[in-house]
Amino acid sequence: MMKKTLYMMLAAFVALTACKKEIEMDYREVEPLVMIEGRVTNEGVSVLITCTRNMDDPVRGKGLAGADVRIEADGVSEQLLYDPSTGYYLSPSGMKGQTGKTYRMTADFEGGHYEASSTMPPPSDIISTQFNWLDFMNDRMLFFCFEATDPLPDQLNYYWCRMDRQTTNPWLLEHIDLTEAYRWGVFDNRGAAPGLIIHDIMCMTENNAEKDKEDDRKRLLYDGDIVTLTLMTIDQPTFEYFKSLSAGQRGGANPKSNIEGGCLGYFTAGNVSRANPVVYHPD
Amino acid sequence: MKLKHLLLCASFVLALPGTAQVEDIEHEDSLQEVIVNAHSARKRMNEVQMGVEKIEITTLAKMPVLFGEKDIIKSLQLLPGVKSEGETSGGYQVRGGKATQNLILLDGASIYNSGHLMGIFSSFNDDALINATLYKGMMPAELGGATSSVFDISTRPGNMQEYHASGSIGLLAAKAMAEGPIKKDRASFFVAARRSYVDLLLKASKDFKNNTLNFYDLNVRLDYKLNDKHRLALTAFHSRDNMGLEDLMSLKWDNTAVGLNWFHAANDHYFANTRLTYSNYGSDATIDMMSTHYSMAGFIRHLTLHREDHLTLGSHQLNLGLESTLLHLQSAEWNINLLHQREHRKAWTNAFWMNDDWKICRLLDVSAGVRLRLFSVLGGVSYYQLDDNGNITETLTTSNGEFVKTYVHPEPRLSMKLQLGAKHSLKLGYSRTTQDIRAISGTTQSMPIDRYTMTSNILLPEIADQVAFGWMGMTTDGTYDFSAETYYKHINNTYDYRDGKSFYSEIEIERLLLGGRGRAYGLELCARKNKGRLTGWMSYTLSWSENKIPGINDGKWYTAPNDRRHDLNIVSMFQLTKHWDLTATWRYTTGQAMSAPSAKYEIDGTTYYYYAERNGYRAPAYHRLDLSASHTKRIGKRKKLTRIWTFGVYNAYNRYNPFSISFVNDMDKPTGTKAEQTSIYGILPSVSFTLKY
Numbered sequence: 001m002m003k004k005t006l007y008m009m010l011a012a013f014v015a016l017t018a019c020k021k022e023i024e025m026d027y028r029e030v031e032p033l034v035m036i037e038g039r040v041t042n043e044g045v046s047v048l049i050t051c052t053r054n055m056d057d058p059v060r061g062k063g064l065a066g067a068d069v070r071i072e073a074d075g076v077s078e079q080l081l082y083d084p085s086t087g088y089y090l091s092p093s094g095m096k097g098q099t100g101k102t103y104r105m106t107a108d109f110e111g112g113h114y115e116a117s118s119t120m121p122p123p124s125d126i127i128s129t130q131f132n133w134l135d136f137m138n139d140r141m142l143f144f145c146f147e148a149t150d151p152l153p154d155q156l157n158y159y160w161c162r163m164d165r166q167t168t169n170p171w172l173l174e175h176i177d178l179t180e181a182y183r184w185g186v187f188d189n190r191g192a193a194p195g196l197i198i199h200d201i202m203c204m205t206e207n208n209a210e211k212d213k214e215d216d217r218k219r220l221l222y223d224g225d226i227v228t229l230t231l232m233t234i235d236q237p238t239f240e241y242f243k244s245l246s247a248g249q250r251g252g253a254n255p256k257s258n259i260e261g262g263c264l265g266y267f268t269a270g271n272v273s274r275a276n277p278v279v280y281h282p283d
Numbered sequence: 284m285k286l287k288h289l290l291l292c293a294s295f296v297l298a299l300p301g302t303a304q305v306e307d308i309e310h311e312d313s314l315q316e317v318i319v320n321a322h323s324a325r326k327r328m329n330e331v332q333m334g335v336e337k338i339e340i341t342t343l344a345k346m347p348v349l350f351g352e353k354d355i356i357k358s359l360q361l362l363p364g365v366k367s368e369g370e371t372s373g374g375y376q377v378r379g380g381k382a383t384q385n386l387i388l389l390d391g392a393s394i395y396n397s398g399h400l401m402g403i404f405s406s407f408n409d410d411a412l413i414n415a416t417l418y419k420g421m422m423p424a425e426l427g428g429a430t431s432s433v434f435d436i437s438t439r440p441g442n443m444q445e446y447h448a449s450g451s452i453g454l455l456a457a458k459a460m461a462e463g464p465i466k467k468d469r470a471s472f473f474v475a476a477r478r479s480y481v482d483l484l485l486k487a488s489k490d491f492k493n494n495t496l497n498f499y500d501l502n503v504r505l506d507y508k509l510n511d512k513h514r515l516a517l518t519a520f521h522s523r524d525n526m527g528l529e530d531l532m533s534l535k536w537d538n539t540a541v542g543l544n545w546f547h548a549a550n551d552h553y554f555a556n557t558r559l560t561y562s563n564y565g566s567d568a569t570i571d572m573m574s575t576h577y578s579m580a581g582f583i584r585h586l587t588l589h590r591e592d593h594l595t596l597g598s599h600q601l602n603l604g605l606e607s608t609l610l611h612l613q614s615a616e617w618n619i620n621l622l623h624q625r626e627h628r629k630a631w632t633n634a635f636w637m638n639d640d641w642k643i644c645r646l647l648d649v650s651a652g653v654r655l656r657l658f659s660v661l662g663g664v665s666y667y668q669l670d671d672n673g674n675i676t677e678t679l680t681t682s683n684g685e686f687v688k689t690y691v692h693p694e695p696r697l698s699m700k701l702q703l704g705a706k707h708s709l710k711l712g713y714s715r716t717t718q719d720i721r722a723i724s725g726t727t728q729s730m731p732i733d734r735y736t737m738t739s740n741i742l743l744p745e746i747a748d749q750v751a752f753g754w755m756g757m758t759t760d761g762t763y764d765f766s767a768e769t770y771y772k773h774i775n776n777t778y779d780y781r782d783g784k785s786f787y788s789e790i791e792i793e794r795l796l797l798g799g800r801g802r803a804y805g806l807e808l809c810a811r812k813n814k815g816r817l818t819g820w821m822s823y824t825l826s827w828s829e830n831k832i833p834g835i836n837d838g839k840w841y842t843a844p845n846d847r848r849h850d851l852n853i854v855s856m857f858q859l860t861k862h863w864d865l866t867a868t869w870r871y872t873t874g875q876a877m878s879a880p881s882a883k884y885e886i887d888g889t890t891y892y893y894y895a896e897r898n899g900y901r902a903p904a905y906h907r908l909d910l911s912a913s914h915t916k917r918i919g920k921r922k923k924l925t926r927i928w929t930f931g932v933y934n935a936y937n938r939y940n941p942f943s944i945s946f947v948n949d950m951d952k953p954t955g956t957k958a959e960q961t962s963i964y965g966i967l968p969s970v971s972f973t974l975k976y
Contacts, residue, residue, distance in 0.1 A: 019965070022958065055880060055881065056956075058955030136531065137491065143573050256782055
């Protein structure tokens with residue numbers, strides 16, 4: 001947040017003269033790489049296996065079948081089954097993650113062997129959510145703020161949060177993929193009041209909302225949009241993965257996967273909590 | 284050598300603390316003439332030291348400038364082997380190094396992050412400078428502390444005979460200067476100040492009226508001639524920047540430097556210079572927004588005693604000396620809501636050197652020396668042991684003043700010049716330099732929010748070895764001169780952030796860093812026209828810069844982010860009439876190295892990019908034409924006033940050059956992705972008015 005905010009401040013100063021234009025790039029192709037997204041949560045188990053695609057390929061990757069995926073905890077291993085309707089590998093027994101347990105994932109796919117482990121932290125309960133406006137340079141900035149419990153206040157805890165929106169805006173329905181998060185991020189509890197975390201997610205400025213430019217629409221909320229918040233406690237390797245995923249996109253580096261075997265992606269055991277949906281109204 | 288000349292030498296030494304070269308002043312009668320003459324083709328030809336660029340302040344005054352502010356750093360970037368960090372940055376890169384590998388000395392005191400307004404202007408007021416010399420990694424033994432370059436700048440001494448003053452108003456800042464005798468022929472003063480008024484312009488805007496955006500700087504110098512053999516100079520410098528978005532965020536940084544210099548000439552063959560300096564660089568960033576209350580502050584403080592003795596023994600000119608510095612560096616002190624953390628470090632560094640400028644025969648000159656550097660990490664704060672992932676495995680408790688670790692490094696220096704007749708010379712050099720203080724920047728440009736760190740029990744001193752070979756030729760009358768220099772540099776223990784880490788990730792900065800190696804090589808060509816109504820130069824640099832850091836790019840060599848293959852600068856100055864001077868500069872650089880994705884994939888529904896190689900792509904080329912016209916006229920009954928109007932156009936043909944390139948998902952594109960270039964400045968006209976007395 002601090003880094004992002006400071007860069008925002010610097011950007012505000014250069015914004016007076018800056019201009020943007022699209023340029024042509026001649027991307028070099030590489031052999032497809034395996035990408036694994038594995039989660040064990042209190043809600044269930046899911047593993048998605050996809051492959052990277054070329055830069056000129058607009059079609060999103062589908063979950064790939066044919067892998068042998070297993071989840072192991074306390075010496076008990078369970079093979080996950082491929083669900084063609086979602087593309088995910090799911091637990092046939094309805095396995096759910098438990099706090100404090102360490103889970104190990106193995107996946108064998110097209111000659112590659114991949115494995116990772118993760119320990120599930122205790123849950124954080126969302127206490128409240130609300131929209132707040134902040135006066136800012138003759139404008140107002142909208143934040144989505146939430147409070148949640150910090151389960152282990154005397155140690156460093158890590159969180160992943162995701163904000164989704166359901167919209168009826170016809171332009172958005174046509175132009176964006178609604179499986180994409182409206183906002184997401186990771187943060188830790190450094191400096192938090194004992195037992196309580198407060199987090200603000202920057203949404204948009206009032207001026208931008210009024211101007212409603214096409215380039216901005218993906219970042220805008222519209223009257224009547226329904227916003228949901230998902231909060232997940234995660235372990236440090238998962239936090240490092242998401243942190244480096246976010247930083248690397250700007251700096252040209254790939255995130256550091258916690259999965260061994262040479263694939264992209266992550267495996268996490270996390271405790272998920274969800275907030276009640278909030279309807280956005282400008283006033 | 285007459286005593287009068289020694290006193291002139293005193294002026295030179297005091298003005299340019301680290302680099303006195305007696306031969307430069309042999310036939311001159313005033314300091315100003317010394318400086319001008321130091322840049323003649325013959326002087327460049329006779330210079331034994333390789334990789335030296337002396338900046339002519341009078342030339343600087345004619346350069347086209349952004350927003351009407353003359354800028355020594357921007358002028359530096361037009362020289363061969365020197366590159367701009369970026370359009371908005373005050374940083375410069377020398378021979379493949381990073382801006383953070385440069386050391387800037389003002390009257391012998393270290394200055395950091397020397398840019399106003401995030402680097403749009405440098406912190407150095409051109410009115411306050413007498414001379415400046417850039418050492419591009421090859422340097423005499425009395426200089427050290429940087430692996431890329433040392434830029435040695437001197438504050439102008441006050442006139443001991445007459446009073447002078449000047450004032451100047453530009454688009455964004457105003458400045459004033461005054462100098463004169465305190466006691467004629469005995470003591471003088473010089474004072475120069477500059478203040479921006481961007482904030483006044485902001486106040487007129489409804490949207491920005493509650494924001495802060497200003498800077499100021501102040502240079503003061505007092506000179507006192509005790510007698511024919513002793514001179515004292517007291518210098519002081521302070522610069523500060525304040526930026527703020529209402530009460531929500533602020534960013535401030537400042538440099539303060541104070542120095543006392545004592546020059547002593549015992550006889551015709553011996554003089555000495557003793558200098559005591561203190562410098563403090565500080566930065567402070569705060570955010571107070573919604574539930575976020577952050578502050579972060581850092582500083583670097585030096586207290587240095589420097590002594591050098593110059594002895595002439597026949598054909599040998601010896602320079603012996605020592606430098607002792609107490610360092611106190613705070614990499615960060617932050618408050619994150621209820622959390623307060625601080626990391627600071629202390630060290631004591633000492634250097635002893637001996638350098639001999641030896642004229643072996645009429646054709647061969649050698650400058651050879653060695654600098655012995657000792658860096659002692661001092662206790663009183665916590666140190667750590669780390670595992671390979673940067674996790675703390677042990678905390679070391681140390682007592683105040685305890686020597687935690689001492690590094691000893693000899694740094695040999697050698698430059699040779701072989702004179703081939705009156706018009707040609709060949710030069711060869713080798714230099715080893717070390718650097719202990721470094722900024723760790725998360726971006727390709729230096730920022731006030733960069734965290735600084737220094738050599739510790741974990742971080743090793745950065746060590747650079749450079750070899751260079753060059754030729755210089757000139758026409759008979761010195762109207763034209765030409766030079767070619769090629770270099771190879773290897774750097775050990777260069778540090779960068781681990782992937783995914785930033786300045787804010789941990790208070791213990793060593794946990795954030797990975798060390799590796801770097802190498803750079805290239806060729807620099809320069810052609811100058813020194814006489815006539817049209818003067819100027821054309822410089823071309825061909826260069827490569829690469830890094831190898833375990834954990835990045837599979838541990839293989841990769842192109843450094845500051846790598847650019849070709850840099851071409853053309854500077855022309857034309858005296859149109861007695862009153863009008865015209866200047867044009869054109870620069871062309873091939874694209875900066877950048878990372879671009881080679882594939883894409885989805886995580887949690889969002890598309891991300893896969894980068895197959897670090898810095899494997901090139902941004903579009905950069906080119907820009909800047910123009911300037913100055914009208915100078917003496918006015919008043921006794922013609923004691925000089926009025927100067929300067930008109931400038933930055934980026935005259937309004938090219939939007941690449942500042943950054945980003946990749947964004949766009950479902951409207953057939954590929955689903957677009958590459959977007961951000962540019963900062965289009966065409967920018969400027970005007971400034973100066974009145975001198």
